Amino acid sequence: MASSLANIILILSIFFSFLSNLFFFKKKIKLSIHTFNWSSILTITSFLLLIFYFSSSNFSISAVYENSHTLKPFFYKLSGTWGNHEGSLLLFILIVGLYGTLFSLFYDKNITFKSWVIFFQNNIYLIFLIFLIVKSNPFDLIIPTPEEGLGLNPILQDPLLVFHPPFLYLGYVGFSLTLSLVLAALVTKQLDSTWAKISWPWVMSSWVFLTIGITLGSIWAYYELGWGGYWFWDPVENASLMPWLAGTALIHSLLVLKIKNKMQNWTALLAILTFSLSLLGTFLVRSGILNSVHAFANDPDRGIFILVIIFLITTISLLIHTFYSSHTTNYKISFFSKENFLNINNLFLLFFLFIILLGTTYPIILSALNESISIGPDYYNTILAPFIFIFLIAMSIGPILKWSQSVRLKDTYFFLIVFFIALLFSFLIIIFSKRNELILYLGLASSLVLILTILFEVSKIRYKIHFINLSRVFSHLGVGIFILSVFLNSYFSKTKDFEIQIGEIKKFDNVSLNLTNQNILKINNYLEMRTDFEIIENNKLFTLNPSIRRYFQPDQITSETSIKPTLLSNHYLVINFPDLNSKIIGARYYYNFFIHGIWFGLVLIIFGGILSVFKKRV
């Protein structure tokens, strides 16, 4: 009974979406926009209904039955709504609709353009809605109503993971509107700097949300997985990074279009690429084609559907681009001009994107030919490293340059001075830390060049703050700090595996660990074996309590890390699943150096992006 209501709402939603197309073809523009918005609102309603069913543990609804349990804490019952394939797909569709509706509310200048944007957005929305109803309906009825649900993966019962998917979706699903804006502009022959200014906040907000989503995922991986790291080049992680790289290239290309009215066709192409990669990511994660701790439940049939959708959307977009792209004027630019360096930015970002795309899909393509290989972090780190150094240097130079002219002499001197200071600094760090790896030196030097260039630049323009692009300053500074921290963390962290019994003390370098206690507690829906460790570092004492949990529903064992932040680093301790009979506990201790810098860098990047969404002038 209950789910019939939701299904009626969904059917109505599709009906209005079709109606919107019909009105559009009959040139009844206002109606086509209104019916789209009604459809969008109906989808939002159905999602709210799903949340209600989850929070009230209504097991007659299939999605609730398969993914929830009465013993789950209320907060996680709520968030369980989008912690499964069907619910998250509904959220996906909701966001496509939401971006369209918001655009229709905020934009009112050119009604033809607006109608085209809504038309394209509506069809992206419609195609996924049909997929949902036909193949992934969360509201399928289960009769008779089961007494209890099948529970949820305990790893997903984590606050960070609750917010990670919504932010990711607001990000890469938001690029659907970017695509619609581009296609509408192509078709109405309005792909110019005015269009770039209109699209800017929509593209930027999608990018910001995506960055936040990826950051949350990374923080979660650090705190939850217990592997001491924050990025593993896991295919699902890569699936979110790829649209991010394309989106970043798009933003920079959009900048050229906005200010100089150049690179129309290229910008349009990047927009298509960005959303296609978002779709590819969706496909990779849901189709069962990938082996990953993150992947959703496997279902090849769903995969086919999504694959077809991706190819339809991408091919049609590219066809539109081919037919409607305008003639490019033949202009030349000098090497040390801003345009050229923005082109270089695009080249490097797309190169990184290509490497990650290749590494992620190569095993899949090979498996279709009955071969199998594995690609791990080494491949990515080895190929990317040298190019990152050059990229950071280019990133330091670019903002100093002028549009369409070559660089001024005094700017050259300025840069060279900063460059040598950075080299010196890095050299001192290397000497002081007694390391001799070249890669470390290059990493430190190039990120310091970027950081110092920005700091010097800001200090020079003390009195004329409104002339600096503050958002660029924050984001680029964030990148510099991020990369610097990545290298410091990578080279100066330490790991130690050991076994220990109660009362024993282990010493590594200047840290001593003492297992003082070990007991078993019963909490909510799990059994916990908690350990107490006393840590002494340089005469400072603190405790860590790593534990192991055994969940009841479903039967699963997880390891909970215990982390102590200090000024420059983290003490990070995990225990392994012990032999139930023995008194010996296996543990792994990480000294994670400069991990705070990594988070801080990411926060700065996000902050710069937020500033940019709201800026009024160029």
Add this chain to the structure above:
Amino acid sequence: MRFFFIIYLLLLSFSHANEIDTRVNTISKNIRCLVCEGQSVYESNSDFAKDIKNYVKKEIMNNKSDKEIYDFLRTKYGESIIFNPTPSIKNIMLWLAPALFFLIGVYIIFRRLGASR
């Protein structure tokens, strides 16, 4: 005198043990855990991962080289147990394609360069 000698040997064996552990860790990070979802043997706690780690440690103490250990595992489990494929005809695209991509990109950028108006 004997006392100090024993301490010296102990310390030597600790630092040696440290080296072995580091090497076990480095190698384990390159071996894929086949019963996990894409984790490396270093990261996993499954029985399979523990067995592999023990095996690696044993072989290191028998003075086997990294390559010998990887090769042995490849003959038993196939190419996909090792992260980072050995360069071969099949895999040449993994390095050739990026190179081509970058070179084409550089060419495209160069085409635009010249004296501006």
Add this chain to the structure above:
Amino acid sequence: MYLKKGFKIFVLLIFFGVLFFLFYNSLYKKDFEPRVMIGKQLPNLSSKSLFHEQNVNIKQISNNNIFIINIFASWCAPCKTEHPLLMKLKKNKISIIGINYKDNNRNAKIFLKKYGNPFQEVLLDNKGELSINLGAYGVPETFLVDKHFKIIDKHIGPINNKFVKKVLNSK
């Protein structure tokens, strides 16, 4: 100009068509199973026997016919499921060598007493080294080996009637 556009479209469609085809095919590929050892010679597996203190080498137990190697453990639930099929193979005079994976000797003996002993001999594998040598990664796993000690087939997980039939047919 239209020729150029037409050409672009053509290339586009071919490129995506190929990609689509590859991804489509890989969707239905079986989950990865290492089958590299099939067709290779059985490695020299030797270890203490579960039943007596002596070291046993698997190649000493020749019987001039095909035989089975079964990796099992008393703590492994699917092993209990497949056990009747192993007993059936034994009844059909197929020689089965067991590899007891990371188990407690006493528990293993109790397991065999309770469910029946299909094994001609059982080698102990407390460190998982024998399993690695066989290219196995879990429990249970079963190998079909011919009289020249060449590995003909393997089965991951509890064996089923199909596998039993295959074994009996290869006798």
